[in-house]
Amino acid sequence: MTRIALIDDHESVRLGLEAACVRATTLVVVFSGSTVTDYVNWRAFSGSPPADVVVLDLTLGDGTTVTENVRRLAADGSSVLIHSVADRPAAVREALAVGAAGVVSKSSPIDDVTSAIRTVAHGEPLNNVEWASAVDGDRAFADAQLSARERDVLRLYAAGLPLRAVADQLGVAYSTAKENITRVRIKYVEVGRPAPTKIDLLRRAMEDGILAEPDGPADLAEDARR
Structure with missing residues (x-):
């Protein structure tokens, strides 16, 4: 219930x-x-x-x-x-x-x-x-000024990949991918849209058109809780 x-x-x-x-x-x-x-x-x-x-x-x-x-x-x-x-x-x-x-x-x-x-x-x-x-109705609301690399990391991470898999897919060090996600979170805080959890990052990615539609929302939500 x-x-x-x-x-x-x-x-x-x-x-x-x-x-x-x-x-x-x-x-x-x-x-x-x-x-x-x-x-x-x-x-x-x-x-x-x-x-x-x-x-x-x-x-x-x-x-x-x-x-x-x-x-x-x-x-x-x-x-x-x-x-x-x-x-x-x-x-x-x-x-x-x-x-x-x-x-x-x-x-x-x-x-x-x-x-x-x-x-x-x-x-x-x-x-x-x-x-x-x-x-x-408000483009400023949806614009956190993410760099191309930050958008790539966010797209893969918000779609459900573990951060290490994101790093492997992009051909960067794990520490680099982690630093990018940290910067993404900071930028969203700065525009008044905090994203402390992975499911929050999924929402922000959808809001900004970085991730248009989730494939299997229940599965993505489960990944986002990890």
Whole structure:
């Protein structure tokens, strides 16, 4: 079972998502509330582990920003899926830049929403229309100024190859490949798009067109966790 937390200041939205999760059978809602603070307080009081996925509205009524909400939830150990009307591309890009795993529109069919929850829960990149629109709307967001060699190393590494195999394929020393990946991570941090894990690097490679489509997303996600 995938444990879900719903954070939205519209009760009707939460009730609809809860009903959809019940129908999905493999998704269980462990928390439903209107603010991230309510969720954090519930966690502290109940001693419950972090939800696998937090479905988060882009804008809440308590005055918090999407950056602080996503960072707070990600630091707590949950994957964050933005569930929004997606009419504020700058805010969507902001959420993705600070660690949200993806975005799905509130106008999407409910089965698409539950499918997105499962995708995020499995650690796979969520590459959909809303995500693409947010990235394509701001070229600065998608440009980390990687060199040709850094792009080559990232492409192979993000596609699932171990770093030593990347070095062998490119005909460079292992230390050189490792240094390139380190520089890639630094450059992404500098443009506000940190990539601390291999699955994050996979997302960045897809965002920047370095890796157009994953071949077998589940397999790549498993490689990215290593």
